[in-house]
Amino acid sequence: MRARILALAAALTLCTAVIVPVRATAQDIVSKAFRTDITLDGNWQYQLNQSQDHIPTSGWSTARVPALPYMDGTASVWYQQTFFVPSSWKVTGRRFFVTLEKAGHYSAIYCNGTLIGDHFGQFSPFEAEVTKYVLFGQNNQIQIYVHKADTTYIRPGVNINQSACPSYNPDCIGNAYRSAAPTNDYIQRNWVGLVGDVTFSWRPTEYLSDVFAVTSVRNLTLTADLQVTGTGHGTTTAQATVLDGSNTVLTLPSQPVASGAATLEASWTNPVFWGPAPYGQPKLYTLKTELLQNGIVVDTVYTRFGFREVWVSGTEMLLNGQKLWPVGNFFLPLSPIRYINDRRQEAFTFWVAEASGSNILQSHWDDPGDTWLQLADEMGLLVVGSYFCDGRPQIQSMIDSVSGWTDWEVGTATDWVLARRNHPSIVMWRPMDVLPPGLTSGSVYPQIAAAVRASDPSGRPIADGSDIDFWGQSVTVSGNPNECDNGSAYAAKLASETIPLFTKELYGGVGLSCAPTFFSTFYNDAYTGGGLGLVTPQPLFENQNVTPTWFSISGIGNRPTTTQVLPNWITRSWTPTAYSTQFAGLYEQYFQPALLNTSPTSGDYQASGLTSALTDSAAFLLPATGGLGEPLGVLVAQDGSGTAWFVVPGTGTYQLVYTNGSKDVIQDVTVTAPPPF
Numbered sequence: 001m002r003a004r005i006l007a008l009a010a011a012l013t014l015c016t017a018v019i020v021p022v023r024a025t026a027q028d029i030v031s032k033a034f035r036t037d038i039t040l041d042g043n044w045q046y047q048l049n050q051s052q053d054h055i056p057t058s059g060w061s062t063a064r065v066p067a068l069p070y071m072d073g074t075a076s077v078w079y080q081q082t083f084f085v086p087s088s089w090k091v092t093g094r095r096f097f098v099t100l101e102k103a104g105h106y107s108a109i110y111c112n113g114t115l116i117g118d119h120f121g122q123f124s125p126f127e128a129e130v131t132k133y134v135l136f137g138q139n140n141q142i143q144i145y146v147h148k149a150d151t152t153y154i155r156p157g158v159n160i161n162q163s164a165c166p167s168y169n170p171d172c173i174g175n176a177y178r179s180a181a182p183t184n185d186y187i188q189r190n191w192v193g194l195v196g197d198v199t200f201s202w203r204p205t206e207y208l209s210d211v212f213a214v215t216s217v218r219n220l221t222l223t224a225d226l227q228v229t230g231t232g233h234g235t236t237t238a239q240a241t242v243l244d245g246s247n248t249v250l251t252l253p254s255q256p257v258a259s260g261a262a263t264l265e266a267s268w269t270n271p272v273f274w275g276p277a278p279y280g281q282p283k284l285y286t287l288k289t290e291l292l293q294n295g296i297v298v299d300t301v302y303t304r305f306g307f308r309e310v311w312v313s314g315t316e317m318l319l320n321g322q323k324l325w326p327v328g329n330f331f332l333p334l335s336p337i338r339y340i341n342d343r344r345q346e347a348f349t350f351w352v353a354e355a356s357g358s359n360i361l362q363s364h365w366d367d368p369g370d371t372w373l374q375l376a377d378e379m380g381l382l383v384v385g386s387y388f389c390d391g392r393p394q395i396q397s398m399i400d401s402v403s404g405w406t407d408w409e410v411g412t413a414t415d416w417v418l419a420r421r422n423h424p425s426i427v428m429w430r431p432m433d434v435l436p437p438g439l440t441s442g443s444v445y446p447q448i449a450a451a452v453r454a455s456d457p458s459g460r461p462i463a464d465g466s467d468i469d470f471w472g473q474s475v476t477v478s479g480n481p482n483e484c485d486n487g488s489a490y491a492a493k494l495a496s497e498t499i500p501l502f503t504k505e506l507y508g509g510v511g512l513s514c515a516p517t518f519f520s521t522f523y524n525d526a527y528t529g530g531g532l533g534l535v536t537p538q539p540l541f542e543n544q545n546v547t548p549t550w551f552s553i554s555g556i557g558n559r560p561t562t563t564q565v566l567p568n569w570i571t572r573s574w575t576p577t578a579y580s581t582q583f584a585g586l587y588e589q590y591f592q593p594a595l596l597n598t599s600p601t602s603g604d605y606q607a608s609g610l611t612s613a614l615t616d617s618a619a620f621l622l623p624a625t626g627g628l629g630e631p632l633g634v635l636v637a638q639d640g641s642g643t644a645w646f647v648v649p650g651t652g653t654y655q656l657v658y659t660n661g662s663k664d665v666i667q668d669v670t671v672t673a674p675p676p677f
Contacts, residue, residue, distance in 0.1 A: 029620075051076075065194050082141050095230070108144065228291060279324070282306070327535075329538070356580045361382070470502050555634045605671060611661065
């Protein structure tokens with residue numbers, strides 16, 4: 001077997017391969033793990049515009065999942081994947097789950113024909129337990145039904161009548177539940193599909209369902225807030241250690257689990273602070289948390305985190321005790337970069353942003369997904385945590401119920417923050433931007449903020465006008481697109497503030513002869529006058545027509561094969577825009593030296609020559625003794641290539657376990673850090 005390396009992938013050194021004649025041996029290695037995640041991405045069967053009343057029995061087509069969303073008015077999609085579950089995975093006290101990273105708008109998970117659970121909304125992952133329905137020693141089918149936002153598919157317990165909507169915008173009420181910019185492209189907003197990874201996993205009966213690592217720079221402490229789900233036998237306790245690579249650098253004393261929760265805490269005198277220069281470095285640690293019953297470890301969770309703290313002091317926002325100056329970009333709605341969640345493309349885009357003098361990105365019209373946030377953590381790029389913006393005038397987006405919509409968004413915000421709060425790159429929350437007509441920020445914002453604070457007790461500020469105020473600024477004068485604004489209104493607003501003022505949008509005017517002067521003046525006034533940086537939709541780089549080529553259809557990531565308009569990560573070339581040269585370079589005038597370009601610390605592992613039979617459908621990477629994490633599985637590509645594509649969370653020694661014909665193979669693999677761009 002060989003490992004092949006893309007330009008942005010990890011360097012892999014292959015060691016001795018052992019062919020094991022007894023089938024159970026390799027499976028036993030995997031089966032003994034407390035936890036395993038198996039990525040089900042690859043070729044799936046699908047059907048469009050079918051009712052949810054019954055699962056189709058014929059007429060299926062084949063396409064890769066995940067994929068770019070359907071934005072052509074498609075109402076629904078049925079998906080189906082078949083994979084083999086060995087008998088050795090049947091262990092007493094084990095629970096199985098299926099997780100959807102991102103699906104829009106409504107999604108329902110079925111296991112072997114039985115509906116397990118459903119979910120409304122694209123902004124956070126959805127998980128369903130399928131333990132009772134898994135068939136061991138035979139093939140299993142996972143079916144997923146997704147539907148756009150309309151009628152009974154908007155939020156639970158309602159059936160929305162959209163007959164008052166105009167014919168050109170038949171989902172005007174459903175649109176209020178989908179984030180998008182104020183354009184005339186109504187259909188694209190209400191997209192449908194599986195655009196995020198699909199995972200099959202197992203855990204023990206009593207397991208760590210949530211681990212939140214809270215770091216305090218001011219107190220030099222690490223606190224781990226734990227949630228435990230399920231019922232064990234005897235006394236249950238929890239303990240944790242902090243790992244830097246494979247080295248233990250901190251121990252959090254054991255604590256009893258009471259009412260499904262525990263809090264572990266320890267002082268930490270010498271952590272490396274996380275952040276972009278000059279606030280720190282993109283240093284990530286791993287919190288290894290163990291759940292014990294009567295002193296015996298029954299579950300282990302590995303949580304990556306960065307030691308950093310963000311807080312507000314007067315009109316300044318501080319990161320690790322230094323005044324924070326975030327400046328950067330957000331992308332257009334439905335931009336391919338949002339949904340091609342493959343780390344080669346995203347990592348290159350982040351690198352270009354850093355090279356353009358940016359240190360922050362905002363997701364804005366949607367949750368960016370785990371791949372985006374993991375890379376931001378690894379590369380030291382700041383993130384404004386956002387997921388919803390409407391911006392449409394009446395008729396384009398209508399509210400069916402103020403209380404119903406608000407309650408749904410409060411629940412959505414809670415789920416979203418719980419899913420994303422361990423990412424150190426998120427330095428501020430800004431869940432809501434422009435609301436649908438009929439809603440007022442004075443009513444909605446406080447309820448959303450309360451939900452965020454309840455889910456994130458770390459004190460991370462919210463840029464909704466409470467912890468941090470916000471400002472939008474046009475480069476040009478109203479009514480005169482050829483004359484640049486003088487910034488006086490902004491200066492007056494800044495002078496009146498008692499809390500930090502964040503410019504959440506700077507727009508228009510790029511290319512005007514007066515624009516460089518405006519950018520320089522605004523930047524200077526904001527920075528020296530006490531402002532809190534800015535984000536803008538102005539492009540940092542010229543996109544190119546890129547036709548992607550991929551090693552395999554297996555493994556995480558949304559990887560289209562049609563030409564996309566994106567930065568060319570394959571040739572690693574990009575052209576700065578006028579905005580990039582006129583504005584983004586100002587960062588270097590205020591911070592010396594300039595921002596350092598960083599590379600991801602994780603790589604990918606690419607294996608070929610593996611089995612492609614359904615009865616041996618999964619291959620695994622297992623960390624060596626002392627390594628971080630549990631076995632990571634992917635479905636071997638079912639296109640005849642027999643390939644498997646793993647994303648490795650860290651460097652070190654792993655074992656590749658797969659089946660070659662009738663033989664099990666265990667192969668030692670060393671994964672090193674990826675090269676710089």
